[in-house]
Ligand SMILES: O=C(CO)[C@@H](O)[C@H](O)COP(=O)(O)O
C-alpha cells in the first residue's frame with residue numbers, strides 16, 4: 001500500500017488551513033521546516049505546526065531541515081508532530097541518536113533523512129531504531145525541483161537494508177515526485193511519496209493523490 005504525503009511547502013500560506021483540508025484524502029501532511037542554515041531557505045516552524053494540528057486528523061510528518069535538530073525535536077512533538085525526521089548530516093551520530101530517543105520518549109515516531117550526496121550506508125547506525133527512512137530525490141531547500149532519478153539505486157539499497165533489518169520501517173522519498181516519477185520510486189521500494197508541487201498544482205487534488213498512489 002503506497003502512502004501519499006503532500007508537502008504544504010507548495011500550499012498558499014495565506015490559506016494554509018483551507019489547503020490542508022484539500023489534501024484530506026492523503027495519508028500524511030508533510031511539513032518542511034527550514035532554518036536558513038542547514039538549507040539555504042527559511043520556511044515554517046513550531047508555531048505553525050501548533051496551528052495546523054487542529055485542522056486535520058492526518059498524521060503530521062515533520063521534515064526537519066535544521067542544524068542540530070536534537071535542540072528542537074521535543075518542541076516539535078509537543079506542537080503536534082506525529083513523525084519527526086532528522087537529517088543524518090545535521091549533527092554527530094551521537095546527537096542524532098539522542099534526538100531519536102527524545103522523540104520516542106514523547107510517544108512519537110522518529111525517522112532519519114539522507115541528502116542526495118549521502119550514501120545509503122549512512123542510515124545503518126539508526127536503522128533498527130527508526131520508523132521511517134527518507135531519501136531526498138532533490139537537494140533539500142526548495143519545492144518544485146527536478147527529480148533525481150539517479151537516487152533510485154540508493155532507494156533500492158535502503159529497501160534491502162530495511163527488509164533485512166527492520167521490515168516495519170517505512171521508506172519515503174521526497175522531491176520532484178509526480179505521476180511519472182512516482183512509478184520509479186515505488187518500483188525501487190519506496191512506500192511513502194512526498195509530493196508538493198505536483199499535488200498543489202493539480203486541478204483535481206483528490207484525483208492527483210489517487211494517481212500518485214497508483
Ligand atoms: O523537503 C523538500 C524540499 O526541501 C520537499 O518536501 C519539497 O517541498 C517537495 O516539493 P516538490 O519537489 O514535490 O515540489
Ligand SMILES: [Fe+2]
Nearest residue numbers: 032063174194
Ligand atoms: Fe520535505
